Amino acid sequence: xxxxxxxxxxxxxxxxxxxxxxxxxxxxxxxxxxxxxxxxxxxxxxxxxxxxxxxxxxxxxxxxxxxxxxxxxxxxxxxxxxxxxxxxxxxxxxxxxxxxxxxxxxxxxxxxxxxxxxxxxxxxxxxxxxxxxxxxxxxxxxxxxxxxxxxxxxxxxxxxxxxxxxxxxxxxxxxxxxxxxxxxxxxxxxxxxxxxxxxxxxxxxxxxxxxxxxxxxxxxxxxxxxxxxxxxxxxxxxxxxxxx
Numbered sequence: 061x062x063x064x065x066x067x068x069x070x071x072x073x074x075x076x077x078x079x080x081x082x083x084x085x086x087x088x089x090x091x092x093x094x095x096x097x098x099x100x101x102x103x104x105x106x107x108x109x110x111x112x113x114x115x116x117x118x119x120x121x122x123x124x125x126x127x128x129x130x131x132x133x134x135x136x137x138x139x140x141x142x143x144x145x146x147x148x149x150x151x152x153x154x155x156x157x158x159x160x161x162x163x164x165x166x167x168x169x170x171x172x173x174x175x176x177x178x179x180x181x182x183x184x185x186x187x188x189x190x191x192x193x194x195x196x197x198x199x200x201x202x203x204x205x206x207x208x209x210x211x212x213x214x215x216x217x218x219x220x221x222x223x224x225x226x227x228x229x230x231x232x233x234x235x236x237x238x239x240x241x242x243x244x245x246x247x248x249x250x251x252x253x254x255x256x257x258x259x260x261x262x263x264x265x266x267x268x269x270x271x272x273x274x275x276x277x278x279x280x281x282x283x284x285x286x287x288x289x290x291x292x293x294x295x296x297x298x299x300x301x302x303x304x
Contacts, residue, residue: 070128171222
């Protein structure tokens with residue numbers, strides 16, 4: 061099995077201002093990287109460095125202006141809407157800071173939805189098992205509004221586990237959680253990456269979270285300025301200080 065993600069010279073800019081004052085702001089300036097099966101990669105950097113934009117471009121949620129991005133061998137840059145939908149449906153799972161649960165659906169229904177859309181419907185027992193695995197046994201009928209932030213993020217993790225994606229993209233997954241729930245969610249992400257067939261890519265400001273990764277990419281001004289192996293939070297703080 062080859063790399064799950066291969067990106068080469070990815071560029072992205074956004075327009076700001078109006079009329080004669082409109083200008084383009086370069087957010088990604090030629091980013092290249094590869095992510096391997098069984099690997100957890102953290103992306104860190106100062107605010108405005110392009111971390112989340114890179115994550116969204118890699119996953120096909122945001123269109124890159126140029127360069128090449130292959131997800132499980134499928135080209136993402138300039139791909140059609142239908143092709144992007146199939147790539148995300150077949151290979152990708154997402155975990156966001158804001159949980160992105162559907163309020164009108166129960167926890168069990170939220171977990172089951174991606175698998176059902178992918179044509180791989182889950183039984184009620186399977187949904188119960190995956191919720192049990194994230195510490196939410198017996199909560200299948202609970203609505204997001206009746207759950208704490210930590211519980212909602214566990215549902216989001218369970219949703220990913222149930223759909224068995226090849227790649228999990230996580231954007232600030234602990235940003236809205238207390239330290240205890242944050243550690244538990246990070247442990248779940250680490251266990252996903254320990255599967256030799258799957259990869260996890262995490263964007264985070266939390267250096268304790270980043271230190272769980274096998275590899276850390278430090279971004280500054282839209283470029284990868286440093287690549288580090290397993291690192292402590294202290295080492296990452298020092299690297300960020302140099303990148304600031």
